[in-house]
Amino acid sequence: MSKSPNALVWLLLSAFIIIADQTSKLAILERFQLHDTYAVIDGLLNLTLVYNEGAAFSFLSDAGGWQRWFFTIIASVVSVLLVVWLARTPRNDLRTALPLALILGGAVGNLIDRIRFGHVVDFIDVHYGSWSFPAFNVADSGVSVGAVLLIAFSFFAARAGTRP
Numbered sequence: 095m096s097k098s099p100n101a102l103v104w105l106l107l108s109a110f111i112i113i114a115d116q117t118s119k120l121a122i123l124e125r126f127q128l129h130d131t132y133a134v135i136d137g138l139l140n141l142t143l144v145y146n147e148g149a150a151f152s153f154l155s156d157a158g159g160w161q162r163w164f165f166t167i168i169a170s171v172v173s174v175l176l177v178v179w180l181a182r183t184p185r186n187d188l189r190t191a192l193p194l195a196l197i198l199g200g201a202v203g204n205l206i207d208r209i210r211f212g213h214v215v216d217f218i219d220v221h222y223g224s225w226s227f228p229a230f231n232v233a234d235s236g237v238s239v240g241a242v243l244l245i246a247f248s249f250f251a252a253r254a255g256t257r258p
Contacts, residue, residue, distance in 0.1 A: 101183040101191035111199025115232035116206060119215040131219070142219040144229045147212065162212050169205040173198055189247040196240030203233030
């Protein structure tokens with residue numbers, strides 16, 4: 095009885111996300127001071143260095159410091175669980191492996207920041223007029239796109255009567 099290969103090869107995509115995330119953050123940190131802004135597309139997209147001590151959308155960012163370790167532990171546990179999930183997923187199951195790899199890469203990218211700095215480095219600032227989306231980074235994009243894909247693939251698989 096031969097076992098089909100698992101999806102751990104998708105860790106290469108996770109590694110790519112981590113490298114892209116950390117490289118982009120390093121470039122920003124070398125060139126910007128906190129709250130410095132550079133307009134990439136005037137009136138729509140800026141590069142603005144901010145530090146996020148909380149979670150998504152700065153949730154718990156002013157909680158007094160305990161959140162650093164709380165989110166570090168959560169991200170570590172989730173990352174291990176995602177690796178286990180990939181190990182149990184068939185290699186050719188793109189609809190599961192792709193989103194998991196994106197989420198894992200993003201989680202680890204931000205985990206590295208929490209361990210190194212005590213906060214996450216954000217710098218992509220999208221806005222229009224007086225509306226502004228919270229600043230984010232490459233890792234956040236990986237987590238968000240991965241989560242949307244995981245939900246979408248699950249939803250469409252359920253509608254078609256198939257397993258994701």
